[in-house]
Structures are given as C-alpha cells and as structure tokens.
Amino acid sequence: MQANEPPIDKQPTSQVVAVADSANAAQQRQPVIAVRDLAKTYRLGGKTNVYALRGVSLDVYPGEFVAVMGPSGSGKSTFMNLIGCLDRPTSGEYWLAGKLVSRLSSDELAIMRNRLIGFVFQGFNLLGRSTAIQNVGLPMVYAGIPKHIRELRARKLLQLVGLGARMNHKPSELSGGQQQRVAIARALSNGPSLLLADEPTGNLDSRTSIEIMAVMQALNEQGLTIVLVTHEPDIANYAKRQVVFRDGRLIRDEPVLQPNSAKDEWMALVQSTNEDEGNIKEEHS
Numbered sequence: 407m408q409a410n411e412p413p414i415d416k417q418p419t420s421q422v423v424a425v426a427d428s429a430n431a432a433q434q435r436q437p438v439i440a441v442r443d444l445a446k447t448y449r450l451g452g453k454t455n456v457y458a459l460r461g462v463s464l465d466v467y468p469g470e471f472v473a474v475m476g477p478s479g480s481g482k483s484t485f486m487n488l489i490g491c492l493d494r495p496t497s498g499e500y501w502l503a504g505k506l507v508s509r510l511s512s513d514e515l516a517i518m519r520n521r522l523i524g525f526v527f528q529g530f531n532l533l534g535r536s537t538a539i540q541n542v543g544l545p546m547v548y549a550g551i552p553k554h555i556r557e558l559r560a561r562k563l564l565q566l567v568g569l570g571a572r573m574n575h576k577p578s579e580l581s582g583g584q585q586q587r588v589a590i591a592r593a594l595s596n597g598p599s600l601l602l603a604d605e606p607t608g609n610l611d612s613r614t615s616i617e618i619m620a621v622m623q624a625l626n627e628q629g630l631t632i633v634l635v636t637h638e639p640d641i642a643n644y645a646k647r648q649v650v651f652r653d654g655r656l657i658r659d660e661p662v663l664q665p666n667s668a669k670d671e672w673m674a675l676v677q678s679t680n681e682d683e684g685n686i687k688e689e690h691s
C-alpha cells in the first residue's frame with residue numbers, strides 16, 4: 407500500500423464489502439471522491455464559529471452523476487470547494503482518486519487538481535477579450551502544452567460541445583448557453599476525470615438550461631464523473647444520484663431511478679418550436 411492510500415479500515419465500507427462481493431463490479435472500483443467526517447468551521451472576527459460542514463461522509467465512483475442540493479447556507483459550496491481542493495477542511499479526511507489530500511504538498515495538490523478536476527461556475531468566468539478558442543486553450547497554456555496541440559484540442563472540445571462554428575467569437579458575441587458551453591469545453595481541456603459544476607444553469611433560462619444539461623449528460627455517458635450543485639429539482643432530475651445537505655450535514659443520498667433525458671426534452675422543444683413556426687407561416691400564406 408502506498409503511503410497516501412486509504413488504510414483498509416478507513417476505506418469506504420462499500421469498497422471493503424465490494425472486495426468480498428465480486429459480483430458487484432461497479433463497487434470494486436476505487437472512488438474518485440471519498441470523504442470521511444469532513445468538517446469546515448469558519449471563524450468570524452476571531453470570535454464566532456460558523457459550522458459550515460459538520461462531518462460529511464460520501465463516496466463518488468467513476469461515471470457517477472451526482473446532484474448536490476440543499477437550502478441556501480447548507481454547506482454545498484463549502485463542500486464543493488473542499489472536494490475541488492480549493493480549500494482545506496478543519497477536520498476529516500478526503501481521498502481524491504485514492505490519494506489522501508491532507509498528505510499532499512501545495513504543489514502536489516495543484517498538479518493533481520489541474521490533472522483530475524475541471525470546474526464550471528454559474529457566472530461562466532470567461533476572459534472577455536479572448537475568443538472561445540483562446541478561452542478553452544488557456545488552462546493548457548498553464549499546463550505547458552505546445553501551441554499547435556492546444557489549438558487542435560481546443561477545436562475538438564468546442565466541436566464536442568456544439569460550438570464548432572463559433573470558435574473565434576468573444577463571450578459578448580455568444581449567448582449565455584454558448585458561453586457556458588465554452589466554459590465546459592475549457593473545464594475539459596486538461597482531460598479531467600471529474601467535473602465539478604456549481605450552479606452551472608443558475609444564470610440561464612429553462613430552455614438553455616436543458617441544452618447545457620444535455621451536454622453534461624452526454625459527457626457523463628462518455629465516462630466523465632460529474633458533481634453538480636443546483637437549487638432546482640428539475641435540474642437535479644437529470645443526474646443519476648441526488649444528495650441533500652442541511653445545516654452542514656448530509657441528510658439524504660438517493661439514486662434517481664429514471665433520470666430525465668435532457669437530449670429528448672431538447673429535441674421535443676426544437677420540434678414544437680418548428681411546428682409553431684410552421685403554423686405561423688401557414689396562417690400568413
């Protein structure tokens with residue numbers, strides 16, 4: 407066992423059980439995320455403690471699509487910041503792809519984060535003066551990838567999210583949904599195995615939200631593990647599993663038996679729009 411692998415008694419119970427249960431192949435895989443008793447306390451003004459997370463334990467396996475829900479202030483963003491290695495917990499343990507995060511140096515952590523995790527935010531966070539292809543290529547500049555490979559990869563990623571015809575557009579020349587698709591392509595640029603999305607549809611209308619969720623579901627079908635924070639139950643119903651936080655605790659963790667298909671809903675919307683437009687044309691002819 408490597409120094410920063412979870413000791414067997416600390417490993418997720420399901421993983422230990424899975425060793426004995428060879429029939430359950432999915433559970434035999436190592437979790438991408440394994441947290442145990444994770445807690446985060448903020449100290450306000452040197453006096454007051456804010457208990458943002460109070461002992462959360464959770465495993466997320468490769469290929470899962472998890473929606474994180476809960477009321478405002480319940481700890482969702484704090485949890486995402488911890489699993490995204492953007493912040494350190496006050497106590498508890500976190501294994502990211504089998505490595506105990508607390509044992510990693512800041513440099514090791516940064517390398518692991520850049521290699522394994524892609525981030526998508528509510529506000530897109532694109533550079534306003536850069537084109538779509540430049541925005542997507544930026545994380546690869548930091549990763550030291552040569553220009554010709556960067557461009558090739560950025561083109562492929564923009565095509566993957568359906569923006570092949572918008573590569574040279576700046577964010578102000580793109581719709582909100584298109585900007586979020588650029589942000590998703592950028593999040594994928596270093597080939598992560600985990601996508602963390604904090605309210606990715608929070609700034610979008612419901613039609614555009616379905617479009618973005620169709621992209622997310624397609625990526626998940628290709629094997630990408632996704633953890634997504636949302637306030638909206640409709641959005642959470644596109645995920646395969648829902649976890650709910652309240653007052654810094656995990657109070658519910660359930661599979662979604664039949665996730666909605668955003669692609670089907672999107673196609674139905676497009677079809678009904680086409681029919682409406684056809685009817686209008688007929689009325690005017």
Ligand SMILES: Nc1ncnc2c1ncn2[C@@H]1O[C@H](COP(=O)(O)OP(=O)(O)OP(=O)(O)O)[C@@H](O)[C@H]1O
Pocket residue numbers: 448449450456457458476477478479480481482483484485
């Ligand atoms: N940097 C901070 N300093 C002090 N308190 C904080 C800090 N960040 C978050 N908190 C507090 O921790 C608690 C959890 O906040 P968090 O942002 O994780 O909740 P949330 O579920 O993401 O809420 P929302 O849905 O409104 O984004 C809240 O009481 C919040 O005020």
